Amino acid sequence: MKRYLFIALGAFFLAQQTFATSFTPAQRIQNQNSKQPKQTTDLSRLEGWTFISYYVDKNGRVKDAEIIDSSNPDKFGGEALFYLDGYRYSPAKIDDQPVESAQVTFFTTDKSFKGNPNDGISRGFKRHYNDADNFIIKGNMEKAKESLKTLVEDHAKNLTEQALATWLQSLYFFKLQDWPSYGSAVRTAHYLNNYLPIEMKLKTLQNRLQWHAFKREFSDALYVLNELKIQSKGSLSDTQYQSLAEDIKAQMKTSETNKIDVTVANGRAWSHRLPRSTVNLTLHEGNIDFAELRCENGRHQLNTLTSEAFTIPDNFLKCSVFVKGANGTRFSVIESGETRAF
DSSP states (O other), rough: OOOEEEHHHHHHHHHOOOOTTTOOEEEEEEEEEEESSOOOOOOOOEEEEEEEEEOOOOSEEEEEEEEEEEEEEEEEIIHHHHHHHHHEEOOETTTTEEEEEEEEEEEEEEEEEEEEEOOOHHHHHHHHHHHHHHOOOOOOOHHHHHHHHIIIIIIIOSSSHHHHHHHHHHHHHHTOOHHHHHHHHHHHHHHHHGOOHHHHHHHHHHHHHHHHHHTHHHHHHHHHHHHHHHHHHHHSSSHHHHHHHHHHHHHHTTEEEEEEEEETTTTOEEEEEEEEEEEEEEESSSSSSEEEEEETTTTEEETTTTOOOOEEOOTOOOOOEEEEEEETEEEEEEEEEEEOOO
């Protein structure tokens, strides 16, 4: 059996958002997909995940869906896009008039066999995980590399195993000081942190927060901090939370402009919440296939040829920049102007 699960990420942060009084967010009202998980003859334990950006149009239909990231874009990404197309929404509205609205969703595909869950770890996974972990602790990085390769390629099948393997990869890349690979591993571990034990989950959130701050993606760091506060269930006090939040906000205000350098890797798109009123994108190397400002009530295609700055209209609510390009493509995004809700 296969089971499909969508997690609407935008709703998680609803408590932080301050909408214009006339704005009503889009709400899912119907799932036209089969209510029963479809039968599968695939006996593999392999499961997958996909992170998607899309619009809900004025008629409540999904349009212009783009995969931000996926464990397997061809297989699981395609399944996620097909399933998403079966959703129907009550469209977002401003002054009771429907408008198209940007959404993001995390989609997982997990399995059960004759009613039995597929969420445990195999003996082979446990053995190779322990081997790789011990090699990392001892600093034998060549052996750790070999064990991790076997672990990921041959034994990390279900989402629990993938989450644990990615967590271990983040430790390996951190010790090597391979920062691009470390950032990629932390990103995936964050996607899958609901499959991690609580200690690893909280550490993953801390690592993702620090990574965003290091990359000067301060608005994204604040969102992760909010998630960390909720997941910590009291171990992060209100005083500690406020102190960390103020530190991040102070870094956001240290200069009139903020430059973020990005390199596309592993076929992953890049998305970022925009906390300033003006944005421009400059291509340094490679090819950008798609660059768009996606907002809760509007959109704008960014000009990647002239690096022309774009000032976000005041009535656009909570915007993110979304960029897809070939592997190795390098570009920078500069944020400037007045601060705005994100």
